[in-house]
Amino acid sequence: MLRANPIDITRGMETMAGILIVTGGSRGIGAATVDLAAKAGWDVCVNYVRDREKAESVAAGARQQGVRAITVQGDMASEGDILRLFATVDDQLGTVTGLVNNAGITGPAGKLMDLTAETVSSVMTLNVVGPFLCAREAARRMAKSRGGPGGVIVNVSSRASALGSPNEFVHYAASKGAIDSFTIGLSKELAPEGIRVNAVNPGLIETEIHDASGIPGRLERLVGGVPQARTGKAEEVAQAIVWLLSEQSSYVAGAFIPVSGGR
Structure with missing residues (x-):
């Protein structure tokens, strides 16, 4: 399989000196984001739901870049955990100025006719409700009309939002379609508050999410x-x-x- 060595875009990048929350930051895209953001000067909060050891390792790597880094356990499908996450960052790091809504799941693979209400609900709660509530809490702190400094929100969507993922993950694709619409509307709503909102749409990326999908060799089949x-x-x-x-x-x-x- 062909691979590439990404260029280090943090070289020469202006130091942000901001405070960043990365949900689902203990692995995959989240962990890579923490690493690069730390190199660019961000203090970071690594959110995780289960694997404390991995989260602490990611945070330790960030500290080696000379920034502050903490870990906060929390399920981003739970409003209570989200409120605790932001309160902890307020207390230990300060006012958040960056948010990466990365936490998400595909749910079990399957066709629509075989999906359960529980699967659809769990995917939508974590992938859609979670980012909405995280963005709400970030905006309450960043908004200039509330005395905030402004900031940046980046939503991690997926190319599935445009491709639909038929026969496998229509539920996941639909959740990411919601995130795309959310990004468009929120970017317009929050721009006057000094908050920029954008999204990335990853394609077939080598992360653990494919192992969790229950489809062996999925990347190799689709590449x-x-x-x-x-x-x-x-x-x-x-x-x-x-x-x-x-x-x-x-x-x-x-x-x-x-x-x-x-x-």
């Missing part, structure tokens, strides 16, 4: 449909996210960056 003829790395998605967080994208709002090799 033939990628014009670049390879899968992507979490770091390649993270580079797009960190660019959207930076001042280099200061006039970018309501935008989507497909990181999918042309798929």
Whole structure:
């Protein structure tokens, strides 16, 4: 399988000196985002739901870049956990100025006729309700009309929102379609508050989410449909996210960056 070595876009990037929350930050795209954001000067909160050891390792790596980093356990499908996450960041780091809504699940693979209400509900709660509530809490702190400093929100969507994922993950694709619409509307709503909202749409990326899907060899089976003829790395998605967080994208709002090799 062909691979690429991502260019380090943090070289020469203006230090942000902001405070960033990355949901689902202990692995995959989230962990790669924490690493690159720390290199760009962000203090970071690594949210995780189960694997404390991985989260602590990611945070330790961030601290080696000379920034502050904490971990906060919390299920982003729970409003109570979300409120506790933001309160902890308020107390230990300060006012959040960056949010990456990354936590998400595919749910079990299957056709619509075989889906259960529980599967659809769990996917929609974590993938849609969670980002809504996280963005709400971030906006309450960032909004200039409330005395905030402004900030940046980046939603992690998926190319599935446009492709539909038939026969496997229509429920997941629909949840990411909701995130795309959310990104468009929220970018317009929050721009006057000094808050930029954008999204990335990853394609076939080498992360643990595919193992959890229950479809062995899924990446290898689908890579033939990628014009670049390879899968992507979490770091390649993270580079797009960190660019959207930076001042280099200061006039970018309501935008989507497909990181999918042309798929």
